[in-house]
Amino acid sequence: MTGQNTTPGAAQRLAVLGAGVMGTGIAALAIGHGIAVSMIDVDRRRMAEATDRVDRQVRTARLMGALPEGTRPGVLDVGVSLADVSTGRTGPLTAVVEAVTEDPNAKAKVLADVSALVAPGTPVVSNTSSIPIGELARSVARPEDLIGSHFMNPPYLIRTVEVIRGPRTGPHTLAAVRGLLTTLGRESVVVEDAPGFVTSRILHPMINSAVRVVAAGTASVESVDKLLQGCLGHPTGPLRTADLIGLDNLVDSLWVLHERTGDENCRPCELLLTKVRSGHLGRKSGRGFYHYEGDL
Amino acid sequence: MTVPSDQEVSDTGDRFDTAAPELVRFLTARTGRTWPPDTDLFATGGLSSLFAMELVVHLEQTYGVSVRGTDLRLDNFRTVRRMVALVDRLRNSEPGDHGA
Ligand SMILES: NC(=O)c1ccc[n+]([C@@H]2O[C@H](COP(=O)([O-])OP(=O)(O)OC[C@H]3O[C@@H](n4cnc5c(N)ncnc54)[C@H](O)[C@@H]3O)[C@@H](O)[C@H]2O)c1
Numbered sequence: 001m002t003g004q005n006t007t008p009g010a011a012q013r014l015a016v017l018g019a020g021v022m023g024t025g026i027a028a029l030a031i032g033h034g035i036a037v038s039m040i041d042v043d044r045r046r047m048a049e050a051t052d053r054v055d056r057q058v059r060t061a062r063l064m065g066a067l068p069e070g071t072r073p074g075v076l077d078v079g080v081s082l083a084d085v086s087t088g089r090t091g092p093l094t095a096v097v098e099a100v101t102e103d104p105n106a107k108a109k110v111l112a113d114v115s116a117l118v119a120p121g122t123p124v125v126s127n128t129s130s131i132p133i134g135e136l137a138r139s140v141a142r143p144e145d146l147i148g149s150h151f152m153n154p155p156y157l158i159r160t161v162e163v164i165r166g167p168r169t170g171p172h173t174l175a176a177v178r179g180l181l182t183t184l185g186r187e188s189v190v191v192e193d194a195p196g197f198v199t200s201r202i203l204h205p206m207i208n209s210a211v212r213v214v215a216a217g218t219a220s221v222e223s224v225d226k227l228l229q230g231c232l233g234h235p236t237g238p239l240r241t242a243d244l245i246g247l248d249n250l251v252d253s254l255w256v257l258h259e260r261t262g263d264e265n266c267r268p269c270e271l272l273l274t275k276v277r278s279g280h281l282g283r284k285s286g287r288g289f290y291h292y293e294g295d296l
Numbered sequence: 297m298t299v300p301s302d303q304e305v306s307d308t309g310d311r312f313d314t315a316a317p318e319l320v321r322f323l324t325a326r327t328g329r330t331w332p333p334d335t336d337l338f339a340t341g342g343l344s345s346l347f348a349m350e351l352v353v354h355l356e357q358t359y360g361v362s363v364r365g366t367d368l369r370l371d372n373f374r375t376v377r378r379m380v381a382l383v384d385r386l387r388n389s390e391p392g393d394h395g396a
Binding site: 062 | 345
């Protein structure tokens with residue numbers, strides 16, 4: 001079963017920028033499909049934990065039967081510099097996946113840096129939840145190489161990926177990223193550029209409304225989730241989903257949406273802001289709307 | 297070809313008596329419910345399948361085993377009895393006997 005090198009991902013390498021919830025999840029998905037990954041984060045603690053977090057997610061994915069059988073796992077490389085990875089010193093790059101904090105300035109800076117280093121034609125993929133790709137394209141060396149691919153959490157269990165074609169995204173970039181997603185066993189749905197694209201534009205204000213309902217005392221967290229699950233077929237309920245996303249990330253994304261659309265439903269509600277201020281960030285911090293132990 | 301780890305795990309009397317109560321205590325503490333040995337933890341209305349990874353880590357840390365390769369299957373963690381049998385097999389097998 002092992003030893004045969006028929007893995008479609010073999011000989012491919014991704015650079016993943018940001019070793020948070022999504023960066024480690026995307027890395028696990030890639031590694032489980034035989035693609036090598038180089039990970040970079042500015043936070044040393046995140047880097048120190050990255051190998052364990054990725055390994056645990058690869059094992060979870062395997063446990064769920066979410067990875068192809070008989071695939072030789074890709075190698076994870078965590079102690080590397082952006083310059084070494086980007087210039088191909090650690091091996092030729094298939095693509096760069098940016099999964100840093102949802103902050104337009106932080107993303108602009110890291111995308112500018114990486115796009116100045118990578119070989120022209122290498123797709124630079126942003127996993128932003130809400131920032132228009134056209135806006136991020138102003139910071140990069142070659143806007144035609146930039147594209148959005150919105151993986152959801154956990155990337156190895158969610159089979160569909162929203163792909164965002166920015167106004168200047170080149171056809172070769174779109175084709176390359178669709179090919180990469182196929183190798184990763186994902187289905188892509190290509191959409192046009194807009195704040196929040198399709199999924200965040202709909203989901204994030206909906207979660208915000210669910211939090212408002214709880215804050216107004218209409219129903220408990222559990223009741224809101226139960227109703228949305230039981231009556232409307234939502235897989236986990238909006239508040240459990242919020243915890244899985246990370247409440248800080250959700251607030252960042254809602255601000256991005258609010259600033260760019262003026263939609264008051266996107267103004268993060270007070271209860272969400274209070275939770276973030278108290279460090280209750282959801283599953284990743286052990287507590288959000290629910291309590292967690294032994295968090296992924 | 298049949299790999300040893302692909303065989304169904306079987307009940308093993310001795311270990312069951314020692315390991316099962318501990319495992320049931322852990323499950324009760326984490327889920328607020330009691331779990332008879334043959335109840336499917338992940339059946340409808342049961343636990344989230346993401347919880348299975350917590351079980352893997354718990355078994356590894358408590359019993360000093362390593363669950364790898366083809367042993368990483370939800371089926372091995374479905375019931376208390378199956379988990380105990382898995383631990384038992386891993387403790388009695390040579391390293392490298394199981395999985396890839
Ligand atoms: N959490 C979700 O469910 C989800 C889903 C889809 C998309 N997203 C998007 O994915 C991106 C990452 O989100 P997350 O939830 O993983 O956030 P996170 O806070 O868990 O992780 C972000 C990581 O980026 C690192 N970082 C910040 N600036 C950096 C830089 N310049 N270079 C390298 N690393 C840097 C941080 O140290 C942190 O470890 C965001 O754009 C978010 O909107 C998140």
